[in-house]
Amino acid sequence: MISFNGISKTYKVAKRKPGLKAALKSIAKRDYTYIEALKNVSFSIERGEIIGYIGPNGAGKSTTIKILSGILVPTSGTCTILGQVPWNNRIEHVKNIGVVFGQRSQLMWDIPVIDSFELLRDIYRVSEAQYKKNLDELVDIFNLADFINTPVRQLSLGQRMRCEIAASLLHSPQILFLDEPTIGLDAVSKVAVRNFIKRINKENDVTVVLTTHDMGDVEALTDRVMLIGKGEILYNGSFNHMKSKYNTVNILTIDYDASQEFFTPEHTTLLSHENGRAVLSVDTEKAPVSKTISLLTQNLTVYDIAVQSRPIEEIIAEVYKEFSI
Numbered sequence: 001m002i003s004f005n006g007i008s009k010t011y012k013v014a015k016r017k018p019g020l021k022a023a024l025k026s027i028a029k030r031d032y033t034y035i036e037a038l039k040n041v042s043f044s045i046e047r048g049e050i051i052g053y054i055g056p057n058g059a060g061k062s063t064t065i066k067i068l069s070g071i072l073v074p075t076s077g078t079c080t081i082l083g084q085v086p087w088n089n090r091i092e093h094v095k096n097i098g099v100v101f102g103q104r105s106q107l108m109w110d111i112p113v114i115d116s117f118e119l120l121r122d123i124y125r126v127s128e129a130q131y132k133k134n135l136d137e138l139v140d141i142f143n144l145a146d147f148i149n150t151p152v153r154q155l156s157l158g159q160r161m162r163c164e165i166a167a168s169l170l171h172s173p174q175i176l177f178l179d180e181p182t183i184g185l186d187a188v189s190k191v192a193v194r195n196f197i198k199r200i201n202k203e204n205d206v207t208v209v210l211t212t213h214d215m216g217d218v219e220a221l222t223d224r225v226m227l228i229g230k231g232e233i234l235y236n237g238s239f240n241h242m243k244s245k246y247n248t249v250n251i252l253t254i255d256y257d258a259s260q261e262f263f264t265p266e267h268t269t270l271l272s273h274e275n276g277r278a279v280l281s282v283d284t285e286k287a288p289v290s291k292t293i294s295l296l297t298q299n300l301t302v303y304d305i306a307v308q309s310r311p312i313e314e315i316i317a318e319v320y321k322e323f324s325i
Contacts, residue, residue: 001207002045002068002175007077009038009063037063038074039231047174050201050208052222052239054215054316056325060231061211062101065177068209069099081175095124098168099177105160106167107152113163114148117170124171131170138166141196142189157184165193169200176200179211194220215312229325246315250289252280254296255304263299265292 015033016026038060045051055061066072067079070086070093079086086093099106107116121131139145142162147155155163161184168176176197182190194217200206210221218225218239225242227235235242251271256262258276267287271279282292289307296302 001047001082002043002209003078003080004041004043004064004068005078007038007041007064007067007074007079008036009060009067009072010075011035011037036231038067040077041228041231041233042077043226043233043236045207045209047207048201048205049224050197050210050222052218052225053209053211053228054213054218054225055228056320059228059325061228062179064228065099065101065179065209065211069097069177070094095171096173097175097177098171098173099179100161100164100168100181101179105152105164107160107163109153110151112149112151113144113155116152116163117148117167120167120170126171130172134170134172138169141192142166143192158186158189161185162189162193165196172204173206175207175209177209177211180213181210182212182214182217190214190216197221215316219312227319227323229320229323234323234325235319242319243309243312243315246318247310248283248285249310250282250284251308252282252289252292252296253306253308254278254280254300254302256296257301257303260300263296265295268292 011034013033013035014026014030016023016031041060041064053061053064063072067074068081068086070090073087081093082096084093106120107113108119117135126134139148142165144163144166147159148163152160152163161181165178165181178197182193185193197208197210198221201208208221210217212218222239224237225235225239226233227242252268255277262270262273262278264270264280265287267283268280269283271281273279280292282289293305293307296305
């Protein structure tokens with residue numbers, strides 16, 4: 001469905017030293033530096049997949065999304081989506097995609113949200129019946145009724161983001177590119193957005209490419225992740241596999257009979273121990289958590305055990321560190 005082959009993108013950026021003298025000199029002669037945003041990047045995405053596209057700031061994520069959506073033309077390489085080249089067939093291409101940029105708006109700033117929706121209906125030539133069906137569903141799911149007649153400039157960031165996502169779905173796209181879609185959303189709105197993405201993916205087979213720094217979104221929605229750093233794909237595979245590879249420590253909290261002498265299993269570190277409660281860190285590379293729990297229950301009268309994995313943000317930070325990004 002999406003074929004991204006050997007794509008590179010280089011930006012030519014003017015540079016100069018500070019000060020009036022340097023500014024005058026730059027009028028006559030400009031110096032430039034070249035930034036490689038993408039370096040020979042290749043991947044493919046099948047219909048119905050939800051892909052997490054992650055990486056630190058400046059890694060090349062937004063550049064990739066802009067090329068996929070037809071906004072940018074790459075320096076080299078080829079890309080086809082549903083058999084079309086995005087930047088060569090933009091009018092036909094945009095009929096099949098929805099795009100949300102968390103830092104940019106597709107809504108008109110000074111008019112009510114509903115007027116922007118009506119304009120998008122005309123741009124995408126959505127039938128009246130389909131538009132009404134989609135609009136009613138989106139207003140209900142994202143709770144837009146209270147502010148759909150309010151100018152966009154008067155909305156909070158969270159309200160605007162809900163409207164942005166709704167706007168990208170009015171024409172029933174086959175592919176959805178989401179760049180930081182839950183930025184500014186409260187917990188309730190995030191859950192609503194995640195559930196809706198799962199729903200359209202399952203019911204309508206919508207393909208989703210999700211770019212975000214919110215690892216909760218990635219964990220909740222994706223099966224496969226692509227990690228990009230310094231313009232190159234560093235990992236392309238199962239999210240669970242990446243978690244298990246780098247999640248080498250788990251924390252166990254054990255409530256047990258305080259009259260017993262505490263037993264510390266091999267390959268664990270006792271972090272705290274007080275009044276019948278102990279906290280252990282488990283080196284999962286040397287001892288599976290299940291084996292540690294089995295040893296504890298064999299040697300102690302255990303009332304309760306809680307297992308806590310490392311926060312996903314810490315795991316991702318360790319991945320970045322390994323790849324020096």
